Amino acid sequence: MTTRPTPAQLAWQRDGFGLFLHFGINTFNGREWSDGTLDPTSFDPTSLDTRQWVRTAVAAGARYVVLTAKHHDGFCLWPTATTTYSVASSPWRDGRGDVVAELAEACREADIGLGLYLSPWDRNAPCYEDPEAYDAFYLEQLTELCTRYGPLYELWFDGAGSEGRTYDWEAVTALISEHQPDAMVFNMGAPTIRWIGNEDGLASDPCRYTVDSTGISIYDDGAALLGRARYLPPECDVPIRGHWFWQPDDLHTLKSREHLLAIWYRSLGLGAGLLLNVPPDRTGRIDPADGARLLEFTAEVERSFSRPFVPxxxxxxxxxxxxxxxxxxxxxxxxxxxxxxxxxxxxxxxxxxxxxxxxxxxxxxxxxxxxxxxxxxxxxxxxxxxxxxxxxxxxxxFTGRGAAPALEEQPRGATEKFDDPVH
Known part of the structure; x- marks a missing residue:
């Protein structure tokens, strides 16, 4: 453990801003979490365009994207050898499609980082109840993602649903070290970046980078306490609407430009990273309303901070x-x-x-x-x-804005979209 950042950590911190892309079988069924029983043939984007996702990210000034390659439902956006619950069982591209491959190619063309989210919790895999068998299953999935799609910028491990479950993180860490040593690892295993602790996109002051082995800040007035200190900068995640996956009835929850600016001040502006979720819709493209609001917000950031006075x-x-x-x-x-x-x-x-x-x-x-x-x-x-x-x-x-925008009260989604009471 070290309290000094690696070059990769510093590069990630300086990049600062990425887009989260929640996309999967939930998109086509009006769900946020599903239980692994949704029909894979329901996944059928009519005009999927990962280059449009990446163009939107680049236009917004994002330096990376993170795609939900597998959410908690277990549906895989690549043709994996581990399960039939994947795009290979869908009518999209006649069962020969690979969302991860198409996004990887688009990211390479645009010189933007590719991050992948692989949920440890899997509600479809029959072997999940057998820890040893599931660890092997999960490592095979992770190996596919780490070896097929080129350099990865970030690997995102969500802790939801895994309370009380111990995975073989030692093997996961070894696999990442072998195949993707420069990727940032979010939240679980042997992370190199950590969760800010809320899904509102908000850091606080102080925003600490040095934490103990439990992820708790060990600094008090600048003096390090004894412990296993490590450098672990935070990432803030937040959806642009009231839900993570695109939903047909929650346009009224789309955050205003001012609220997004307030998030920017209270995440990037406090020294954290910001991962803003802008989910593709059922066509397989970024919703025009979401894309327009994103670019309205980031254009204001560009207008305000593109002409510095440097002393x-x-x-x-x-x-x-x-x-x-x-x-x-x-x-x-x-x-x-x-x-x-x-x-x-x-x-x-x-x-x-x-x-x-x-x-x-x-x-x-x-x-x-x-x-x-x-x-x-x-x-x-x-x-x-x-x-x-x-x-x-x-x-x-000089921006003409002499105060940080205020956070607004956010409307809730139009309908309840969870199989479980906890998100």
Whole structure:
């Protein structure tokens, strides 16, 4: 275990933003979770277009996508040798289709990362009740995904439904180390990134990267406590609508541009990653309403943060960091970036103009965004707390938006869509 990030972890943190693609047999049956008994012939997208998914992701500024290659129902979006409960038993592409292969090709063409979600819980596999047999079954599925589709950016292991079940994570880890050593591993086994702890897409301050073996932060005011510390940055996941899989009757739950911006400030803006779910519909394409709202939101991010004012940095009195601009500039946002090569050290910070604090917080991490009323500045002073604290960069912006948007109360889905009372 180490409190220093690997180059792959740092690259993942800097990329920051990805799209989740919940797609599968549930899409065609109005379900969120199903029990593995839905007819595989119901999977039949009329015009599946993974290049449209990827074009949408690229246009939104996402650096990777994560596809639900197998959800809890056990239906596989690739023609696996392990089960007939897959696209091979569907009428789509006359049973010869492979959603994972088509998405992998589209990602390669666009130079965007491919992530795959493989649920450990499988409600269709007859061998699931036999742990040893199911471990072998699961490893075979994972081997197929890790060896057929080129480099993987992220492997996503959902813990839902697996309470009290122990899988052979040692074998899973060895397999990933052999075939996909650079892939980020989410949440289970030997993870390299962790879940933020909610499905609202929200991090908090402090946003810690160093945790103990249980995933709990072990830092207090920048001082590491004894324990098996490891560097494990968080990923926030959230659906663009009220459900994860596309549903025909929940358009009213589509999040507003302002709510999505509020999520952005409270995930990426606090130093976490953001995985925003934008699910393909029954045609096999991103729903036009979802795509339009996504691009409306990300266009506002681009408008606000594409023209930075970058100051020169120097050490000021008392160890403060001084940021000097070449001319007076009006700012209403500031982005701070911590130097993370040796780990995360900043546990507190204040930004001052002429001795007055205009922004403050605890952690900085890979990026920390502050919004404040417009102020004209030539020089900023930044006080850092935490032994070994260093900034890698500072950028100022004038957006015309002097405060972070407020989170809105979100409408519920039109109908209950769960086989189980817990999602």
């Amino acid at each position: 020169r940095l120097a050490t000021g009195p008392g160890g403060t960091v001084e940021a000097r601009f070449t001319r007076p500039v009006v700012l209403d946002h500031l982005e701070l970036n911590e130097e993370l090569t040796d780990g995360q050290f900043i546990s507190g910070h204040e930004v001052l103009v002429d001795g007055e604090v205009i922004a403050s917080g605890r952690t900085v991490g890979v990026r920390r965004i502050h919004a404040f009323p417009p102020v004209e500045v030539t020089k900023l002073s930044i006080r850092l707390t935490g032994s070994g604290s260093r900034l890698a960069g500072i950028s100022g912006f």
